[in-house]
Amino acid sequence: MAHPPQIRIPATYMRGGTSKGVFFVLDDLPDVARVPGAPRDRLLMRVIGSPDPYGKQTDGMGAATSSTSKTVILSRSTRPDHDVDYLFGQVSIDKAFVDWSGNCGNLSAAVGPFAISNGLIDPARVPRDGVAVVRIWQANIGKTIISHVPMTAGEVQETGDFELDGVTFPAAEVRLEFMDPAEEGEGGAMFPTGNLVDALEVPGVGTFRATMINSGIPTIFLEADALGFHGAELQDDVNGDAATLARLETIRAHGALRMGLIKSIADAAQRQHTPKVAWVSRPKAYVASSGKRIGVGDVDLLVRAMSMGKLHHAMMGTASVAIATAAAIPGTLVNLAAGGGARESVCFGHPSGTLRVGSQALEVDGQWKVTKAIMSRSARVLMQGRVHVPFAG
Template identity: 75%
Template sequence: MPHPPQIKIPATYMRGGTSKGVFFRLQDLPASAQQAGGARDALLLRVIGSPDPYAKQIDGMGGGTSSTSKTVILDKSSRADHDVDYLFGQVAIDKAFVDWSGNCGNLSAAVGAFAISAGLVDPARVPHDGAAVVRIWQANIGKTIIAHVPMTGGEVQETGDFELDGVTFPAAEVKLEFLDPAADEDGDGAGSSMFPTGQLVDELEVPGVGTLKATMINAGIPTIFVDAAAIGYVGTELQDAINGDPAALALFELIRAHGALRMGLITDIAQAATRQHTPKVAFVAPPADYVASSGKEVRAGEIDLLVRAMSMGKLHHAMMGTAAVAIGTAAAIPGTLVNLAAGGGARQSVRFGHPSGTLMVGAEAAQEGGEWRVTKAIMSRSARVLMEGAVRVPGNVIA
């Protein structure tokens, strides 16, 4: 029986923040995958190596974690005042599923650099030295991200001394601005209510668990925040404490599903299984001393609060960039659980402790007509090309 040969697709493997993903230019994809649909999903699943019942993605570019099971498609933007359109696909590990419902804030740090190197940004807008300002349209959620990409000698500068907890080696700092970050479920840029229930803190009924206080926010990515103590945690937990406990994982998925229903993201509990990337679930606690996964000691006096967040059913090893936007936004609004865990009151930035260390994020919040609005959230990440060339997939993947 003859078998079709592998095909080669130009691609770049990049780290952005504490994530890694395979980046493509839209025009480099096979014709059938240049449009949203089954052919595109099938291609990206095979590129990453999913679905994999072993959960290792050995026969693909994925790394067996939500942070390393990611794809990005970029194209020149047709929108005014934007340079590039950025589409993010979160690839499930053990299921044949690509989730397009949200952004990846970490990989957002790599979008500007890739866009410049791939010729997707007008060269007239890229300085020989200094910082290139790349205007990114985040197509999943219909929002604008501004990336400040360092340039040296006409090339993107990737090396530097900026350190990011969760990343072993230093690199060049990339500053990101997430404009008007309240999530837009239609992806048309029109925006939506930051607090879909109209409340800063809700009573969330979770069968088998009870009634939990929860802050449910659409900012960066839809996120459900609960108090660590209310679910039996202290906020200093590392990955093994959660990911090695099937009962804990089931608890968080239950909270996530019922929170998604309350936020209006799904209309039936069963739909949560087909929307794995969003919403996120995080638990917060006041500052405390702990030892990060790297062995680094984090002191209570160095942080404003503790946050642990779930991604694709597992505790994240650091913090998702989009969830960091949600944390910064919620911290800026007095009365949310995040704000209260940080001590309450008005604030424009917050430093929180996560499993790998600490992270600072800023947000500018104001109340307009009785509703809270955040004009932008700001944080710094880093990015680096790990490999570039072509990724290969069996020819029978493409119809």
């Protein structure tokens, strides 16, 4: 029996923030994978090594975590005032599907550097030295991201002294602006239920106070103590407890239904990437996963978040946008955990350390509007060349 050879596709393996993913230029993909559909999904799953019933992704580029089972497709933008179109695919580890329902805020930091290095940006817009401003169209959610990429001697600067908790080594800082992150889109308004805090009833589990917000990524914020948590959990405190994970997934499914993101509870199984479930608490001292000591006075609040069914080792970039937005609006659970009142920035503690994020919010005719959320990340190329993949179309 004849077996076709593997195909070879130009690709770049990049870290962006606390995530890693395989980046492609759209025109480098096989013809059948240049458009949405089953062939594209099959290709990306095979690149990453999914579905893998062993949960290891040994036969692919993934590393068997939600932070590393990611793919990105970029192309020159045809939209006015944008440079590049950015499409993100979250690949399920053990199931045969790719979730296209949201963005990856961490990998957003790598989009500008990749686009510049791969000739997707008009050279006239890229300074030899200084900061290149890359205008990104986030195609999954229909939003604009402005990336500020440092340049040195005509090349993207990747090394530097910017430190990001959750990333071992320092690198160059990439500043991101998420424009109008909470404008109406899928799931409706910023607060899909119309309330800053709701009573979320979850049959068989309980009723919880919840802030359900659509900013950066749809997110359900809960109170840590209502879940039986202290708020300073690390991954091992949660991810080995099957009953706790099942309970959180049930809450996520009912929250998704309440937010209008799915039509039935059963639909949640095919939408693992969104919404996110997070819990908040007032500041308290703890030791981060790196051994770094976080004091009560180091943060405004603590936040823990689930990603693809597991507690995230740090914080998703898009969830950080949701945190920044909710913190800026008095009365949300995030704002209350941070001490209440008006604020334009917040420093929160996560399992790997701390992160400061900012948001500009204002109330107009009784409705809250956020013009942008701001955060800093870093990014660098880990490997570049061609990915080899068995693929027959």
